[in-house]
């Protein structure tokens with residue numbers, strides 16, 4: 001199978017035209033089989049990677065800034081990846097991989113990258129690793145355990161040495177906290 005190459009473009013949410021935002025919304029709704037209006041509202045604005053083929057949006061990911069904290073260490077300013085999506089009819093051609101391969105070079109100013117995986121081989125192949133230690137959410141100066149959650153991290157050039165078995169927390173947000 002030959003795969004036409006993707007044209008990859010980075011845009012912040014606020015710089016998307018109305019038509020581009022609609023294209024992002026409908027691609028993600030279609031990929032996830034759900035109406036993600038609330039999800040988009042909960043995660044807030046960020047930076048998008050748009051994968052275009054013949055002028056059509058066929059693949060997407062975005063990242064938002066979050067603060068991951070280990071006890072006794074400074075917080076890690078984290079590029080938290082969301083909404084990795086490829087149009088259903090155009091999967092298994094390497095489009096999500098192409099966006100994920102571009103991503104690290106765009107977030108070198110961050111301390112870490114992380115995501116909540118719905119699939120894992122795609123990410124492990126590209127160097128993402130599961131965090132093994134217990135996860136918590138910080139809310140109102142309290143730590144709330146989230147034992148049902150798993151996340152993966154990708155070290156970046158600025159990432160300090162990490163103990164993947166340590167506790168890790170993130171600030172609360174509505175909806176999907178991790």
Ligand SMILES: CC(C)(COP(=O)(O)OP(=O)(O)OC[C@H]1O[C@@H](n2cnc3c(N)ncnc32)[C@H](O)[C@@H]1OP(=O)(O)O)[C@@H](O)C(=O)NCCC(=O)NCCS
Pocket residue numbers: 001003031032059083084085086087090091092093094095096097098116117118119121122
């Ligand atoms: C997960 C998702 C984003 C993957 O998108 P994709 O563009 O198909 O991803 P890729 O093509 O890069 O890789 C997918 C698989 O196709 C394989 N592949 C890549 N290029 C290929 C090619 N040219 N020929 C055959 N297979 C290929 C990859 O090896 C990979 O296989 P594996 O994961 O079984 O090891 C897509 O399935 C999707 O939108 N799912 C619904 C939303 C979702 O769950 N997102 C993930 C949230 S964490």
